[in-house]
Amino acid sequence: xxxxxxxxxxxxxxxxxxxxxxxxxxxxxxxxxxxxxxxxxxxxxxxxxxxxxxxxxxxxxxxxxxxxxxxxxxxxxxxxxxxxxxxxxxxxxxxxxxxxxxxxxxxxxxxxxxxxxxxxxxxxxxxxxxxxxxxxxxxxxxxxxxxxxxxxxxxxxxxxxxxxxxxxxxxxxxxxxxxxxxx
Numbered sequence: 001x002x003x004x005x006x007x008x009x010x011x012x013x014x015x016x017x018x019x020x021x022x023x024x025x026x027x028x029x030x031x032x033x034x035x036x037x038x039x040x041x042x043x044x045x046x047x048x049x050x051x052x053x054x055x056x057x058x059x060x061x062x063x064x065x066x067x068x069x070x071x072x073x074x075x076x077x078x079x080x081x082x083x084x085x086x087x088x089x090x091x092x093x094x095x096x097x098x099x100x101x102x103x104x105x106x107x108x109x110x111x112x113x114x115x116x117x118x119x120x121x122x123x124x125x126x127x128x129x130x131x132x133x134x135x136x137x138x139x140x141x142x143x144x145x146x147x148x149x150x151x152x153x154x155x156x157x158x159x160x161x162x163x164x165x166x167x168x169x170x171x172x173x174x175x176x177x178x179x180x181x182x183x
Contacts, residue, residue, distance in 0.1 A: 055079045055104050055115065055131060059140060059179035066174045072096075077179070079104075085117065096122065104131075107159035111135075114159060117144060125149070128156040132163055142177040 062074035072089040079085045079102060087098040100119035107114055110132070117127045129144030143157045145166050157165040157175075164173045 055102075055113065055133070055140070056081050058182040059142075060182050061142075061177045061179045065177045067171065068177070075177070076182070098122065109159035109162075112159040112162070115144060129166075130157050130159055130163065138181050140179045140181070142179055143175050145175060 056079050058076065058078045060074070060076050063069070064072045064075055068075075072091050074090050076088045077085065078087075083101050083103065085100055085102050089096045089098060098119055099121045100117055102115055102117045105114045107130070112130050112132045114130055115128070119125045119127065125146050126148035127144045128147045129142070131140055131142040133140045141163045143163055143166060145151070145154050145156050147156060153167060153170075155167050157163070161169065163176055164171075166175045
């Protein structure tokens with residue numbers, strides 16, 4: 001009898017947790033797709049459910065875009081909800097960590113976002129570009145180029161030009177990183 005009571009109590013606590021999380025999810029606003037301070041609710045994992053449509057989270061790219069192959073074999077990028085990022089980049093077993101801040105903005109073109117990255121380590125640079133996350137939120141195409149200091153003849157991709165529009169399409173998709181979501 002005590003075993004049945006224990007199972008019933010455990011089941012009740014599980015259901016209570018599930019339903020309390022759903023109520024919190026329903027209160028979340030995240031109307032801009034970014035978890036900042038305007039949300040009224042979070043899910044049980046502490047991440048605003050609606051925010052998972054933006055770049056926030058952890059992503060892996062392997063193999064890397066052709067243009068990056070001399071610098072990296074694989075890349076894991078983490079975009080935090082406080083607009084900081086960390087990129088772990090490996091080449092022949094050696095790891096380099098890139099860090100900085102970013103700003104993402106939903107464009108008026110389909111599901112494409114623009115992104116500006118202000119890298120602080122290991123060198124200070126600014127990169128700009130676009131990204132497009134698949135409808136299932138499990139993969140992403142990401143295309144950015146260094147803009148400060150400027151690289152001769154290189155211009156960032158645009159939402160209107162779409163994925164592959166770096167320098168008006170001169171690089172085709174050689175600059176495009178394909179990522180899968182890890183979280």
